[in-house]
Amino acid sequence: GVSVDIGRGLNLFLGGNGEGKTTILEGACVLLRLQSQRSSSLAPVIQIGKKSFGVRGRFEEHDLEFRYRALRRQVRFDGIEQRTLGEYLRLGRVVSLANVDIDLVRGSSEARRRYLDFLGLQIDNAYRPALRAYERALRARNALLKSPTARPREVAAYNVPLIQQGQVLLRLRGELIELLAPLAAHAYERISAAREKFTLRFVPGASVDFESDLERSHRESIRLRQTIVGPHRDDLELRVDDFPAAQFASEGQQRSIALAMKIAQAEGLKKSGDKKAPLLLIDDIFGELDPERRNALLDNLPADSQKLVTATAMPWRDEIIADTIYELRDRRLRKL
Template sequence: MIRTLRAVDFRCFSGLGLEIPEGGAVFTGDNAQGKTSILEAVCVLVRLHSPRTRKVPAMCRMGGAGGFGIAGEAWGQERRVRWQRAFELAVDGEPREGAGSYLSDGGLIVWMGNEDLELVRGAAETRRHYLDFIGSQVEPGYRTALARYRRALKAKNLLLKDLRPREEELRSYEEVMISEGTLLVEARTRLVELISPRAADSQREVSGKEELLGLEYRPAGGHDLRLALEQARDRERRQRQSFVGPHRDDLLLSINGLPAGEFASEGQQRTLALALKLAQGEALAAVRGSLPVYLIDDVFGELDPGRRNAVLRVLPGAAQKWITTTHLGWLNESAGLEGMARFAVKAGSVANAID
């Protein structure tokens, strides 16, 4: 559980200090007041990751010192993240060198938001990102393999832009792509096998119908990346870009045998997105043996009572939940939110909410 959260110069907060009970907290307020930034700060503290941006400077407060700090007691440890041109990381006052060391004994996170609809409707990159976020939490070496693969891919693409690509260098980077990419493909295959039955169960539970959810992992280079690169070599040299590899993988989603992005109703798509995130939480708990913290950004206020109560039934009762909402009416109608603190957020300040 996360007991405390402190932040300085993060997003709209010049300073933030919270104590959170075991059950979690509900943050209410209008849009653009800072609710989502609180959840984002938790994600950065725990996983060094923002679900909102890949540009770390974007998280610095405008008018601040050009950096930010986040700290808190999480899973019995005092964790601290500072950023000013580079990350400075510490656990229980001891510096940690590198993200891998910092994350090795950190906790687990599931982020749920309305943008999750892009998992169903959006490009393949969104679904790859979903798998990568799970993989980095449960698969040893996943984060490192992904970083190495991306560096080799970037270098290869730069070489392909040359009028006379240096073949020996290209092949050396392809060797890195093959070794690291094969690890990613194998890990993603295991992840989809782990997630699929859990997502199917959640789809039926939340929808209240016997809807058949299908997940199919489609590696762009197949399961033999070396062969795929050899077969694509002439085409890649002619068109000067990389066509095969984990950077082009996809996770195909279907409802009752039909592509969900094309044929599922909006309600089915919304339920599918929720099912994927609920399955993520179950998979993390199954592999790591501990419950994740659920960061739920303005989801429940958009659901009808049936789906909302079904999601609350599926969420582990013992898991800590951080929930944001602009609508208050549904709170008192919903079971499973007992023991949670309530805070009002306005213009970058947080106060205890009055019912």
């Protein structure tokens, strides 16, 4: 395992590919949020050949510990095992920035829903139970739809929890976009020096009358053997100067959009709840940015956020002031 003392300001981790830089960031995210910034499941976090993993640390005078083994989780807060996660999860907030963020523009709707969920789970206590209950009902309903012996009455039995939790989720995601859209538009304006206008809009996977949507889509759902309406089909519409960003924006514009959306996440977290700045995990993105975007990103991230930054090479090292610099070589960490 690796032990690291992280400073309050900007902490820089240098090293080649495969040295474990991203693992340090992932460890911080898992410790604070009990989830990976890279995957919707924790199973991929386990090293090949191992059956479990654990991470522990100290954050804001509290001792935190998390262990994961074959779908079993153990969470300790100040040495006491937690049966509920509310107090633990209220402690730390996280925003992750990585090269794969361009998938927010180019990728499938799943990437954009994960973007919303990652924020929603951190700022609204109602989000986690609604999302988990909706996903359970959806899995059960879809399993029945795939069964050749499923009866309409059996399928309909899952409509009630699907509708109840789905309506909550649709409302919460709509509220998230109300928070994020102006922040993302303003961040893009700053990054692009106001050359273009970026807009972010919520495209719900169901209408306000979700129940009627399910009834109308019933035959088609049976034919396709899956539920075809609902929050699991939610998406975000991203436009630059009123053109779809995925089709018409340049790669530079798409990277600026991804940065703006993550800056909006950070600002949204700071505006909500206890108003604390989130921990920022910045994974090897500076090498992909031109100097203008690199400087714009550094200028627009919350100044009081603790930052963990990874890089393979640093020709731009003089451009940033790091409070602490570490080097990873042969999977060993040393302070420079």
